[in-house]
Amino acid sequence: MSEKQRVVLGISGASGAAIGMRIAERLAGMPAVETHLVVSGAGERTLLHEVGPGAGERLRALVAKVHDSADIGATIASGSFRTRGMIVAPCSMRSLGAIAMSLSDTLLVRAADVHLKERRRLVLLVRESPLHLGHVRLMSQVTEMGAIVAPPVPAFYLKPAGIAEMIDHLAARAIDLLA
Numbered sequence: 023m024s025e026k027q028r029v030v031l032g033i034s035g036a037s038g039a040a041i042g043m044r045i046a047e048r049l050a051g052m053p054a055v056e057t058h059l060v061v062s063g064a065g066e067r068t069l070l071h072e073v074g075p076g077a078g079e080r081l082r083a084l085v086a087k088v089h090d091s092a093d094i095g096a097t098i099a100s101g102s103f104r105t106r107g108m109i110v111a112p113c114s115m116r117s118l119g120a121i122a123m124s125l126s127d128t129l130l131v132r133a134a135d136v137h138l139k140e141r142r143r144l145v146l147l148v149r150e151s152p153l154h155l156g157h158v159r160l161m162s163q164v165t166e167m168g169a170i171v172a173p174p175v176p177a178f179y180l181k182p183a184g185i186a187e188m189i190d191h192l193a194a195r196a197i198d199l200l201a
Contacts, residue, residue, distance in 0.1 A: 035064020107143030
């Protein structure tokens with residue numbers, strides 16, 4: 023029997039917490055995947071506000087392991103902890119800036135930094151609009167470092183029936199980018 027592929031899912035404080043939740047749901051439906059979750063403090067607040075009461079508990083039930091955002095010594099902060107990749111959905115500008123500058127002051131940022139240094143897939147669903155030059159430069163910088171910047175832009179050509187279909191497509195696309 024082969025070992026499960028580990029995927030790290032980070033949720034930060036930008037709007038779009040439902041996308042992170044849907045990614046967790048999709049990964050939970052993949053028997054070959056073991057999901058490790060880290061949620062920033064602002065991400066916890068956004069989950070509550072946008073997804074509703076009990077969102078954090080539902081999210082935690084979907085994953086194999088929940089890591090405290092303050093625990094920069096957790097397994098996902100080490101290059102020896104092999105993963106298929108990491109998705110940050112949504113990725114706030116604060117998290118993007120910290121990742122671009124390799125600040126590693128939280129577990130979410132440290133895990134992202136490890137993915138970059140180990141040349142593993144790092145997918146950032148950067149969520150902000152409009153963008154100023156500083157945002158664009160940070161996105162350019164992380165792209166040059168090896169990350170994939172994938173703003174959660176709906177594919178209207180699919181003619182989604184509603185927001186749930188848009189969210190599902192964005193989640194599926196993010197997971198596909200790990201391949």
